[in-house]
Every structure is written in structure tokens, then in C-alpha cells.
Amino acid sequence: MSMNEFDDTTLRDRIAANPRPALLWLVGAFVLIALELGRIADGVLRLGGAIGLMVDMVVTIPSSVRGAVASSFGAGAGIAAFVITAFILLGIVAIVVKWLFIPWSLVDRLGIDVSTGREDILERLLVTGLLVIVAAALVWTPVGGLFEMLISVLTRGVEAVGSLTTITSREVIPNQGYQLPDGSWEGTFLGLSPAWAWALRVLVVYAYALTWLAWLWKGYEIFREHYREADWTPRDDSINRLRTHYWGVFGFVVVFMFVVMALWAPAVSPVTAEANLYSPYGNEIQYYGDDGVQSITHGDANMNSRSQGGDENVGLMSYDDYDRFHPFGTNTDGKDLFTFLAYGAQVSLVIGLLATVLMAVVATVLALITAYYKGVADLLAIIASDSVIALPRLLLVLLLSVLFMQANHPIAEIYDGGLLLALIFAGTGWPLLWRSVRGPALQVSEQEWIDAAKSYGQSPAATMRKHMSPYIAGYMLIYASLSLGGVIIGVAALSYLGFGVQAPTPEWGRAVFEGKSYVSTSSWHVATLPGLLVVFLVTGFNALGDGIRDAIDPQSDSGDGSAAAATGGGG
């Protein structure tokens, strides 16, 4: 623990000076990772696949722009448009690359002497130039082939790791079996009934996730005690306030449960997604029938487990005729509802997070720029955001998704329309977020330290990043968590109308649609449970947002117009 206020040691130095607590924590973290290595590798693989797909799409943008321009203005203009688009895209990548991977200044290294404002631009141009060389090398020289080979080897390696068994995998605690006439269970974990085996697996999943949470908290405490320079920061108070804010804690618990359900959807669902959703006729189960142990495909078994009201119903916490356990009952077509909802949670979370992160990034950058420059920039942003707000959001989202889906646009195929929805929600939602943080950003920009930084000759980008963004990050967190709920409701509403996420990818709104005619029958669960989950989840996000707001800014009044605007407007 350092008492010197002007201590300049880096975190790395401080850890090197006293490595024991950090090492202990790391060992624990590695044990935790090792327990779930297979699943983590699986996740990495899917993430990598998604990124690869996105890179592929971005790469096609310059040529499609060339095609569009060339058709109306001639081939020469097309090539010019191609070069310009490619350069702009690489320029955007360059900003990210510079920010993430190049901590030192290239301009300084090369010994070029320019004024501060120019330095930033020159720096970016240099990085863009490097990227142009790399891109050219990838496209036109054998380096590209080599790179692809490297990626495929890596992928195969991760795939091998991904097939490892983990403590939460289905093979370790199987819950699918059949009951012999004497009442004992065959094929399930330790001969438990499928219900208990499933409950045990869910318990293990949540216990594992809780352990991680506790360990991360422990890591933060270790950092605070041994490695942080300051004994106290304002953030400590914020965290303490959040911990005693019961409404916020409730929100956190709900959101945590939801996120774990989404991340471990393959583990908490009683049936695999493959057998339940994608190819029910390609997967068999064993059951004990009239002629002893028989096998039947999931699809055939589903015909007898449909929930369509009256006698044809498999309700909550019950078994069907083939000894399959359904915690939330079955769907109208006999598929397990819990599996549907768990994977649906994944879809909602991915779309919601993607849309919210995109919105938040756009809104933050815009808020910083408008607050720093004010005047014309602010006016233009006001006009743009007011115009987008003037188009009713749900109608705009509906129109766009209908248009893209009926045109069979390639972007509508990714994730069965999920990516498209995220982009649409982000494109229509940023004005609300920007409006919410514009006030705080303007306030910060009036502070003396911004003036000081300006007169000191700091570049605008650096001032915004270092001296303004930390102050609006908290507000962004509040409004982002509020708008996440709005996006989830909106996606569900669109899916209900048939224009959101398409089958077979599960989405909560579609479950409501399928079950809507059976609400007043014995199969009430099909439409009611997904709706209750949405209510629960959105309440959770709102509570978490309230908690964070009270934690960050205890003086603030609880609730204002912009917060309401961020959540409202959904279906």
C-alpha cells in the first residue's frame, strides 16, 4: 500500500513488488476456467465465427458501393468510390487499432515535429497506411493464404478443447432416462429422477457462476487492498451505496440470473437445442414401453406431448409419455418450453446487448463532440436526432425489418434476422440515449479543467477521452441498462408480429404468439410464462438502472423524462 500521492509506479511494478496475493487469485481463476474449459472454448469459437462473418460482410462493402456508384455514374467513379470507401473503413479500423494496440506515438518515434492538432491526424494516417499495406499483403500476396491456414489451425485447436467435458455438461449429469416398471430410473445421474437430475445440473451451473462472481469480487478486494495506489476513491462509495441499495441489488440478481441462463443455455435446458429445436427427427430417445426399452425420435415423441389445451397438455413440472421432464411444460408443438426460453434468453441478450452497445457508443461519441464543440455541431445533432425521433420507433423498426426480410437481403439471414434487428434498434435508438447524456456532457464541458486542458494544448480527442468521458460513462450505464429493457420488449413484440427473429431460432415473443389461443385453457403456460419472464427481466433492468443511478449520483432525483423515453415506446 503506497502512501505517496505522486507515486508513478505502474500496476505491473506494484504486482511485481508483491506478487503473492495476485498469484493466489490467478491460480483460483485458472482452476475455475479449467472446470469449464470446454464450454469457454465453445463460446470463443462462436464469437470468432461471428466476428469472421462480420469481417466478411464489411469487406464486401467497398465492392458493393463500387457497383452502386458505377451503375449510375460510370466505371471510373465506381473505382474512385471503391478506393474512398475502403480508405474510410480502414481509417475507422485504424482508430480502433491505435486505441487498443499501439500505446506509444508513431509520430514521436519517427521524429516528426508538428503541432498537437495535426499530430493526432498524422498518427491516424500513419496507422491507416500501415493497415493499407497489411490489407494489400493479405489480398494480393501468399501471406493471405498463410494467414487463413493459421486461422484454421487455431480453430481446430480450439474445437478440440471445446469438445472437452465440463462440470456442467450434459454427459456429467445426464437428465434423460427411462423409468423401469419397478420405479427405478435408468440412464440418469446416479439413478435420480430426471427432475432431480435436471435441478442438480441447474444448481451446479448457478453455483459455478456464483463462485465466479465471488471470486471476481475477491479479486477486486485484493486489488484494492494490495495494488491500488489510492486508499480511497469515490468509486468505493458508489459501490458501497449500490451494495446497500436493495432495489438495485434485486435488479442485479435478476439480471445475473438471466445472463447465466443465457450463457449456460445448453446446460440448463433439459433437452439439447439440436434435438429440441433444430432437428427433432434426427435425434432419438429411449423409453420403456410395452415391449421393453424402445427408441423413438424426439419429433415423434413430441406429437404426443403437445400443449394445446384440454387433455392435450403437458404442464409445469411434469413428465410426458416418454419420461421426458419439462420444467415449464411443453410448447404447442410438443417441444420443451424451458429449452426454448433458455435459448430465447440467449437471443434476446445478444440482440439487446449488441444494439445497446452500438447505441451507447454512437451516443457517447456524439455527446462528447457536441458538448466540446457546441454551436453548429450541437445544432446538427439536434436536427438529426429530432428527425429520427419524429419517426415512430416501433413503426420504423417494423417497416425496416419487413423490407429487409421480404427482399431477402443477406444481412437478414445472419442469426435468423438477429443482427438486422440489433442494427435497426441501434439506428433508431441512439437519439434517445444522446438526449439523455447531452445535459451531463454539456455540464462537464463547462468545467475549469476542460479549459485548462485546452489552454495546455491537449488535443480535443484526448480531452474528450480523458477528461470528459469518465463523467458521462456513469450516466451512460444508467440509460443503457434502461434502454436494454426497451430493446428486449421491442424485439419480442416484433417477433410476436412475425417480423423479428425467424424460426427455428427461438425468441420469447414467438412463444407468446404460439400460445396466445390457449391462454384460457389448461395450456396457459405457453404464452404466460414468456411474458412473465419479460416483465421480470425488464423490471430487473430498470431496478439495476435505478440502483446504479443512486450509487453514482445520490443527489439525483429518481426518475426524469429521458429515462422514461428510453424505456417507453416498445411494444
Add this chain to the structure above:
Amino acid sequence: MSRWRYFFRRLLLSIPVVLFGLTITFVIVRMGPIDPVAAIIGPEGGAANRARIEQRLGLNEPLWRQYIDFIVGMLTLNLGQSWVIQPSTSVGELLTTYAPRTLWLGFWSVLIAIFVGVPLGFYAGLNPNTGGDYLASFGGIVWRAMPNFWLAIIFLAVLRQSEKFFFGIDWNTIGVTVPGLIGQPPLNFIAVTDWVSLGALSIPIGFYFSPITLAASIKQILPPAVVLGSAAMGNEMRIGRTAVLETINSNYVETAKAKGLRSRAIVWKHVFRNALVPLVPIITNEAFILIGGSVIVEVIFGINGIGYLFYQASIQGDLPLVGSLMFVFIILIVSVNIIQDFLYTILDPRVGYE
């Protein structure tokens, strides 16, 4: 900047907002992934047919020309016609048929939300941290989190079996009898029977009014209106509570108490009036929610309103109609914004000084 200068600046700003909103609409409708003509004539339309419609819509002209034609056409209220849903019907005619139902729905949903949400919020704010406050606050939050489409389905299911849930009271026959839960409200409860002409002006003198039809109409619209206003109701309650709490703790209320004013007078004269100010944007913001949410509610409750019209136009590819409807929505929302600024300018002298 003075209050009125601020207001006129906002008024001036709405011109570029409308133009830019129209531009976005143009980009989506004309330059989007779907070709409007192909959507109108379907896959088997002949080339001659195609050329004719292109001619009529002006799609054979260069894009910038189309853009100017579109903007000018909209701004001069030349809204065009429907091509797929009701071919050759002008948009104005469609609006006069469909809009009253949506207005009726919107009117009741705003009214119900205000008359339930605001009093509940004020009650909670006047009795903070009591059981009633907690119940109202928590109820409001959960009520707001309910998705409209789901709430609508649950409403339908519960009301269909109202005998089971409400001690034998049948929703369909209690009070006035309505044909069913789904369907549009009858709006013919008021009509003009006689006109008298005074030169160029016609003045209605004879009225027809049927209280029973009015009652049936209100009863028919109640469930969808409550669903549509649910989010707004929750918001109003929340903001109302905060506003009352804030005003109660302010200095002038303290002064009024010290002066010995009766608490009833304090509440009515000093608390309520000031607490209403922050509710203005919430209530006007409802316009956005109503226009957006009307699609879902109208589709589920089978009301042939504007939201339903827009939904049909989008899914059937009636893009000219979609563009015109979008323009109507833009104008509506921008005017609501102007009204909001106007109310603010009158109610809150602090606006514009920040």
C-alpha cells in the same frame, strides 16, 4: 435568451426536422432493399404494366428529381394514393376512414393513464414510505414493464372468461352489450342530421346522439386503451411521485407551513400545481408511445385504425402509402413537440435560462 425567443427557435428548428425526417423516409421507401413497383405489381406483372406504374409514380425520372417531387408533394399535402391495400383510394380518404378509430383509442388511453397514473403518483408522493406508497410504486414499475402485446393477450383471455374471474360478472353483457372483445368501436353515436347554409358557410343545426352507442363504444375501447396506456400510466405515476416529493421538500412549501397555512391549501395551491410541470413532457411523450404502440394493440384487438393500416401497408408492400403515412406521423409528432415547448414556455419560466 428570453423564453419566447427560445420557443421560436424551437419552432424554426422543426422545419429542418420535418425535411430530414422526410429524407429518411424517402431513402427507406425509394432506395431501400425493395423496389416499390415490383412490390405493387407482384412477380407476374407485365412490362407494360410496370412502365405504366413507374410513369405514374415518377420512378422513371432521375433520383434527385424523384426526391424533390416527393418532398414537394408531401409538403403541399399531395399525399398520393394507395396502390395495394385499396387501389386508387387517395390517402386522404383512407385517413378519414381509419384515423377516427385511432384517435378514439388514443384519447381514452391518454385519459385513463392520466386519471389513474397521476392521482396514484400524487398519493404515493404525499404518503412516502408507507405501505400504500410501496404498493403503488412497485405496482407501477411492474405495470410499466409489461409488454403491450402480452398484456393484450392476457386481458383478452381474462375478459373472455370474466364470469370465472370476477364472481360471475360477464364482461360482454354487463352495462351495455358489446358484440365481442375484438372489433372496432362503433363511432356513429354522434352525427349531424341537418345543415343550414348561410351563404358559403354550412352550419349544422340538427344533431343525432345516441348515449347507448356511446357507452358501447367506450366499453369496446376500454381494454385496448388500458393496454396502450399501461407504460404511460406507470411513467406518470413514477414522475408524479417524485415531483410531489420534490415540491413538498422545497423552501416555499416550508414557508407556507411556517406561515400557518392549512395543509389542504398547501397541497392544492402550492404542491399540485408545481408538481404538474415535470409531467408535461411525460404526457406529451405519450404521443410517441401511442403512435408506435397502436400497431400492436390494433392488430391484436382487431381495430381498423392507422396503426393497423400502416402494418398492412408495410407487409403488403404498399410503399407509396407507407411514405405518406410516415409523413403524417412526422407532422403529428413534431406538432406535439411544439405544443410541449409552448406549454413549457407558459408554465415554467426557467426554460431557456439554462
